Amino acid sequence: MAITTPRSATQLSVRPYAPGDEPAVLDLVGADRLPGQPLTTPAMLAEALAGRSPIDTDWWAELEPPTTEVIHDEAGRVLGVVSYAKRPSDSAGFILWLHCREEQALAEALIARALDRLGERTAHAFEFASALTLGLEGLPARHRPATAKALHSAGFTGRDLWRYMRNSLPFSGLPHAAHVRVDEGEDPPGKRLEVREGGELLAEATIGCPVAGLGVLWWISVAPPARGQGLGLALLGTALDLLTRLGAREAILYVDDDAPPGDTERDRTAANRLYDRAGFTEVDRLHSFTRRP
Known part of the structure; x- marks a missing residue:
């Protein structure tokens, strides 16, 4: 041609x-x-x-x-x-x-x-x-x-x-969640963090094993009854600290914030606010x- x-x-x-x-x-x-x-x-x-x-x-x-x-x-x-x-x-x-x-x-x-x-x-x-x-x-x-x-x-x-964001590690100034259970994750390979109270899951996060000094925060969520108490920010601080200990020098994450108006289940306003507050910067939109x- x-x-x-x-x-x-x-x-x-x-x-x-x-x-x-x-x-x-x-x-x-x-x-x-x-x-x-x-x-x-x-x-x-x-x-x-x-x-x-x-x-x-x-x-x-x-x-x-x-x-x-x-x-x-x-x-x-x-x-x-x-x-x-x-x-x-x-x-x-x-x-x-x-x-x-x-x-x-x-x-x-x-x-x-x-x-x-x-x-x-x-x-x-x-x-x-x-x-x-x-x-x-x-x-x-x-x-x-x-x-x-x-x-x-x-x-x-x-x-x-998608919103693609990054931050340098180590990152100081964030609170840390108490009584966090950390288990091995398989898909993707990494760690799963859970905060429970009386057997009830209050918050969870999934991070990937660092690749060439880069760690991914794949997922973080807080159950509706536990929202508004700072647990999401504290779990984020714990997850970033764990990524640092695993050898990550940078953290990246993705926010699927394409929910149509009125879709409260997929609304990511709170998530975007959380990551902005934690100092993550937007690299690009996917x-x-x-x-x-």
């Missing part, structure tokens, strides 16, 4: 990913790395190529083996990569991940290639967290505006779903995309 890039008018071609492309693809992924995210390793890339991920495991298990392709110039230099797959249960297609140093013409070409190979069907993009990142379940739209624009140009509609035939 011939497309024009900001670099120059050049002839570009698409071919299947090959093992020798690993260094170039890792560089492409690294160019899009966000604060609070680890460098993608060859092992992480291998998992993504195989269609596996430690996060959203069940969703990935529903997909056919993914196809990964690279776009390269006449000199053979890899300029972009895209991975896509189909889901047999509903015949939907998925653009799983895509990297091209935010050159919009390349993003458009890779998206067009994936859509052509997926065929006429409902297609989703950046719907699941891949093994390339530590839980990024969506496209960070502010950091990757060219990819977002290319998706919209291809007929996708975006959904603003978007997923859908294109109907």
Whole structure:
């Protein structure tokens, strides 16, 4: 295919990913790395190529083996990569991940290639967290505006779903919860913290095992009868202290604050207020995309 890039008018071609492309693809992924995210390793890339991920495991298990392709110039230099797959249960297609140093013409070409190979069907993009990142379940739209624009140009509609936040560790100044029970967690691997009174669960939190000095707060909640007493902030302080002891130098978290007005069960106003008060800063908003035939 011939497309024009900001670099120059050049002839570009698409071919299947090959093992020798690993260094170039890792560089492409690294160019899009966000604060609070680890460098993608060859092992992480291998998992993504195989269609596996430690996060959203069940969703990935529903997909056919993914196809990964690279776009390269006449000199053979890899300029972009895209991975896509189909889901047999509903015949939907998925653009799983895509990297091209935010050159919009390349993003458009890779998206067009994936859509052509997926065929006429409902297609989703950046719907699941891949093994390339530590839980990024969506496209960070502010950091990757060219990819977002290319998706919209291809007929996708975006959904603003997640708030991605980070904080440095150790973090002082937060209270700590009393009588916290800590157990091993399996999905994802890490620790589960519980505060109980008389056998009744008052609050809980889940943290991930640190990766390259990065720890994730996956979940924190307080039962309705125990809210408004500072327990959430205290449990957050305990969780961050535990992440520090486990070797984390940074903490990240995700807030799914896309609940429609009036949905009190999924309202995350209190959670956002809690994390802002604790000093977490927003890195980006995570978007997923859908294109109907």
